[in-house]
Amino acid sequence: MSEFDGLTxxxxxxxSGIGLATARLLAERGARVACLDLDPPGEPFVxxxxxxxxxxxxxxxxxxxxxxxxxxxxxxxxxxxxxxxxIESNPDEEWFRVLDVNLLGVVRVTRAALPHLRASGHAAxxxxxxxxATAGLPDRALYSASKGAIMSLTLAMAADxxxxxxxxxxxxxxxxxxxxxxRLLAVAPDPEAERRALEGRQPLGRLISAEEVAAAxxxxxxxxxxxxxGTVLAVDGGVQGLRLRPKT
Numbered sequence: 001m002s003e004f005d006g007l008t009x010x011x012x013x014x015x016s017g018i019g020l021a022t023a024r025l026l027a028e029r030g031a032r033v034a035c036l037d038l039d040p041p042g043e044p045f046v047x048x049x050x051x052x053x054x055x056x057x058x059x060x061x062x063x064x065x066x067x068x069x070x071x072x073x074x075x076x077x078x079x080x081x082x083x084x085x086x087i088e089s090n091p092d093e094e095w096f097r098v099l100d101v102n103l104l105g106v107v108r109v110t111r112a113a114l115p116h117l118r119a120s121g122h123a124a125x126x127x128x129x130x131x132x133a134t135a136g137l138p139d140r141a142l143y144s145a146s147k148g149a150i151m152s153l154t155l156a157m158a159a160d161x162x163x164x165x166x167x168x169x170x171x172x173x174x175x176x177x178x179x180x181x182x183r184l185l186a187v188a189p190d191p192e193a194e195r196r197a198l199e200g201r202q203p204l205g206r207l208i209s210a211e212e213v214a215a216a217x218x219x220x221x222x223x224x225x226x227x228x229x230g231t232v233l234a235v236d237g238g239v240q241g242l243r244l245r246p247k248t
Contacts, residue, residue, distance in 0.1 A: 002030035003222045007122060008069040010062070012036045012052060012109055013079030014045065017178035018128060021210035022076055022217045029218065031074065034065040036109070052079045052105030062112035072116040074221045077106040078128040082180050083142040090142050102146035106153065117166050124221045125161075127154050127170040128213075131236040134172060151232060158230035167229040169220040174236030175199075177207040202237030203244050 009026045013019035014035025023045055027033045033045050036058075040047030046068050050061035066072050080102045083090060090098075106127055117123040130147040132140050151170060158168040175181060175198045188194035199206050216235045219225055234240050 003224050004074075004218075005030035007031050007073040007223075008071055009033045009074035009076065009221065010036060010065050010072050010109075010113065011076040011078055012105070013128075014047075014076075015039045015041055017180065018173065018176065018210045018213045018217075019076070019078040021214035022078065025211070025214045025218050026074070026076075026221070029222075032069050034069060036061050036065070037079070052108055053100045055108050058108045059112045062109065062116075066113075066116045071119060072113050073120040073122050073124070075110060075113050075117065075125045076128070076217055076221065077109055077125065078217075079105050079109075080128065080146075082184070083146075084139050084184075085141060086139060087141045089139075095142055098142050099146055099149075102143075103149045103153070106150060110157070114161075114166075117161075118164050121165070122223045122226075123164075123166040124225075125157065125166060125168045126217045126220045127168070128217070129154065129170040129172045129232065131172050131174045131234060131239050134232075134234075134240055154232070155230050162229060167220075167226070169225075169228060169231045169233065171213060171216045171220065172232055172234040172236060172240070173213045174202050174208050174234075174239050176213055177209055181207070202239050203242045204237035206237065208235055208237055 009031045011019050011023045014023045015037035023033045023035050035045045036048050036050050048061040050057040083098045127150050129150045132144040133147040133151040154170040185191045185195050213235050216233050
């Protein structure tokens with residue numbers, strides 16, 4: 001018997017990358033899983049198409065998932081988009097767009113799911129944050145701001161909903177081998193050199209895999225982590241905590 005047997009999960013941004021890896025792992029461990037995405041996957045998941053910037057669409061999608069699955073026990077807020085540049089590089093419109101997806105998307109989906117999470121005996125929310133929330137990275141001002149807000153929001157949500165039996169945690173991935181990162185590399189002047197630079201930034205010397213992040217999300221979502229809430233779990237190849245000596 002697996003720890004997720006009898007439980008249901010909703011994963012946003014479940015169509016690819018970390019979201020899809022998480023959906024697969026939760027399903028392998030016994031959960032019935034729905035994926036909310038602009039391009040959701042099919043079987044074995046319940047795929048629901050919705051834009052997290054559209055509150056009406058989000059509410060309808062969450063209700064459809066709850067009806068189809070018979071409730072929602074686990075919510076993984078993973079949907080997000082990237083942004084490159086300093087504070088000067090992006091106009092106000094881009095700031096609004098990225099924050100609308102990355103931050104308010106979490107708010108909308110969670111708000112819609114709360115009635116169902118309150119009815120669960122094993123409710124857990126896991127937000128996908130980023131090492132950009134805790135480490136200053138060049139040319140990531142907007143992205144970092146959105147992820148820093150998610151980390152703070154995670155702690156506030158954990159405090160607000162602990163009395164309702166809802167645990168709230170987040171994961172902080174380092175640079176992961178995902179479709180978004182691959183697209184960034186594809187448009188770089190020297191993709192191989194850029195990849196080596198990203199790998200070298202992480203003490204492990206490689207990119208993090210989507211499956212490694214999914215494993216951390218599954219842990220935080222699991223009833224086995226019933227004593228864990230308000231926690232930020234880094235899956236970053238050592239970026240945040242290690243200060244290695246330069247190789248000679």
